[in-house]
Amino acid sequence: MKHLNKIASVFCVAAMALTALTGCEGSDMFSVNSPDWISEKIDSINAAKGNDNALPEGEEDVYTVGATDYSSGFWTAFSKYYVIPEGKTWNAVFNLNINPSAPNTFKNFALILASDDDRGGANYKEYGAIRFDNQPSGNSEWGDYIDRSGVVSDLTFETDTDEGVQKLGGTVVVTVDRSDPNAFSVKITNGTVTKTYKQATPLPNLNPDASDTNIRAFLVPEGSYINFLQSNLEPIGGFTSAEDKQPLSMELHSVPKKVLVGTSLEDAMANVSATITFETGITKEVPAAELGFVAVPNMDQVGVKTLVAIYNKTFKNENCSTPIAGQAQFSVVDKMFNSLGATDNSTPFFGAQTEAVKVAPHETQVMQFTNYTDGVKNWDNFLVAMVNGAGTEYSVVRADCYGWGTAYDGKATPFGTPDNWATWLADMDGAKVTLYTTNNGDGTVDIKYDIVAANGHKYHMGYTGISGVDANDFFVKLSLEKAHLEFDSVVGDENNTSAFFGALSNVFDVPAGKTVSTQFVNYTAGGENWHNFVAVLVNKANDKEYAAVRADNYGWGTGYDACTHACSWEDWGAWLAAMDGAKVQLSVTNVGNGTANIKATMIGNNGVTYTQTYNGINNIDANGLAFKLTIEKSHLVFDLPFANSSFASARKHYSRAHRR
Structure with missing residues (x-):
């Protein structure tokens, strides 16, 4: 990635970048480097093989999949998507290049069959994969919808290493046949080796829309590379002819919303990529290494910046006649808070999640964060997962009034649906969210969230009637999709200079008979024991x-004198030192009889858990109790939710069991 600090104009920089930017062999999803005589070559192959083995008719589609030095690992390089409608047959022709120095039988390519969605998409599901090699004792085929008993090949390998793998190279024809409504078949052949897969039933429809009966096919090389030649079905993005093409436009991806002051532009934009559209409408994904970047104004000061990205290559990676540029905005800030998910909003569904927090019977757990979204889909926001201590899912609910799971389906009722979803979605980028998760103690759960958008718009949304949970084994955690959550609510000056009662948190209501808990990180100047949080x-x-x-x-106050208070530590010096960066869960219980209890669990920076309690605070109006937090010579950050050490069982990895 090249990086220029000064810019007179985009076109000036683009001209300067013409000689500075270079291609990155093997780093593209696909690139074109095939010779111009492909059509003649196909004709000559057909003539040599005769009519019986003639290559199928198709349109020229010339590009390369995989690094030409044979370095591509599995699932790192992909062909285009080829959509195969019901009743149709796909014929693809390509040259498969096998590494002459690697006898590994699996280093060829896999044909992937999937639903009609992009990899990583909400509705992407795989039928399975079929590799060209055949190894019954290995994994040359896999997937829930592939019956390996239907595979026949005239070349079988018994181990992962066999010099015979070289026989798989050359010009390969792949045929995926959906023409028979009562069957499905695949044929892969290079004239020397033929592998077939047949089943007596059609593939089921994995698309959520029953009217969409398409499937997608794509190729994935491993330790080899593919020179694609032709296809009878037009791929997504269009055919690629052998002629070179000039770039026309650019769409930037994964631009961070915030960058810490002092970060170089090169480091800040290291994960940026771009979709380049070329003549005839074909596209190509390029990484940051192939783009030139300029920030306007420069990165030295905090504030909003315009990122200018320049690209100066043709589809074949030659210098183009006219460079193109794309723009995006980001902010340089002097403070970065902890966040969940990539700050460029690229994190996929459940790609990031917090630890699970236990919510006891009759307890409400309160979480605060700022939600940022890519703004494409309503569900590209935060979501809440409800699980037990072993990580088994009860239910998942999204920000957009939709959910699933055994505790949700047919039971839960969302509320607060906005009148205009487009306005709501726009408001969710940078919205302050206060989330309340209530374990009612009877197997039911309520979720509500108050949203305050940057423009002042307010929303009160949530779910009632979630039921069927174990009240004594209930945990909640946050996740997201194409969004990120920033935990940036702070009480007090970050240099720990705030005076006693110099800053206050929001107010938390505590209904009669309920416990309300919240979590934060306590930072202290460390001068005195009381230079910490106050409830x-x-x-x-x-x-x-x-x-x-x-x-x-x-403590003190009209209701304090009657209480009994206790703490778990005796070494006050060690405790005070541990409170700088201590994770705190504070719980207030409204007993309902005019008294209240407070418990604070503190996980010190030394890993030691400290607890303190105040029981029997009286003179309370049971119908009007609330609490707030303040500080002295300290500050509080409502940070990423964390699991208390006594809830260790909830830290097990949670794999999603359901999708929308």
Whole structure:
């Protein structure tokens, strides 16, 4: 990636970049480097083989899949997508180049059959994969919809290493046949080796829309590369002729929304990519290494910047006649908070998730974050997963009033659906979210979330009636799709200079008979024991103070004198040192009889868990209890949700069991 600090104009920089930018062999999804005599070559092959083995008719589609030095690993290089309608047959012709120095039988290519969606898409599902080699004792075929008993080949390998793998090279014809409504078949042949797959039933429809009966096929090389030649069905993105093509336009991807001041432009944009559209409408994905970048104004100061990206290559990676440019905006900031998901909103569904937080019976767990979205789909936002301690899913609910799972299906009722989804989706980028998860103690759960958009628009949304959970084994965690969550709610100056009661959090209501908990990270100047968080119980109607309790097990107020307070530590010096960066879960219980209890669990920066309690705070109006947090010579960050050490079982990896 080249990086220029000064710019007079986009075109000036583009001209400068003409000689500076170079291609990156093997790094593209596909590239064109086949010779111009492909058509003649196909004709000569057909003539040599005779009519019985003539190559099928097709349109020229010339490009290369995989690194030509044989370095492509599996699932790193892909052909175009070829859509095969019901009742149709796909014929593809290509040259398969086998590494002469690698006798590994699996180093050829796999034909992937899938639903009608992109890899990683919401509705992408695989029928399975069929490799050209045949190894019954290995994994030359796989997938839930591939019956290996239907495979026949005239070349079989018994091990992963066999010099005979060279027989798989040459001009290969792949035929995927859906013409018979009662059957399905695949044939792969190079005239020397032929492998077939046949089943007596058609492939089922894996698309959510029953009217879409298409399937997709694509090729994935491993330790080899493919010079694609022709196809009878037009691929997504169009055919590629052997002639070179000039670039026309650029669409940037994975541009970060925020960059920390002091970060170089090269490092900040290392994960950016671009979709380049060339003449005739074909496209190509290029990485940051093949783009030139300029920030306007420069990166030295905080503020909003315009990123200018320049590309100066043809489809065949020659210098183009006129460079093209694309633009995007990002911000340089002086503080980066912890976030969930990539800040360019590229994280796929469940690609990032927090630890699971236990929510006890009759408890509400409150989480606060800022939601950022790519703004493409309503579900490209936060989501909430409800699981047990072993990680088994009860239910998942999305920000856009949709969910699934055994505790959701046919039971839950979403509320707060916005009048205009497009406006709501736009408002969700940069929206402040306060999420409430309530374990009602009877096997039911309520989820609600208050949203305040950057423009002031407010939404109150959620779900009632989620049911069928084990109230004593209930955990909640956050995830997302094509979004990221920033945990940037802060109480107090970050240099820990705020005076006593110098900053206040939001107010948390505590209904009678309920416990309300929230989590934060405590940072302290460390001068005195009381230079930490303070919890204040108040009447939510008039802010009358019932009691205030400090982190160091001390308090005051009209309701404090009657309480019993205790803490789990004796070494105050070690405790104070551990409180700088300590993770805290604070819980307030409204007993319902005019008294309240407070419990703080603190995981110190030394890994030690400290607890303190205040039980029996009285003179409480059971119908009007709330609490807020303040500080002295410290600050609090409502950070990523975390699992208390006593909830270790909830830290097991959770694999999603359901999709929309």
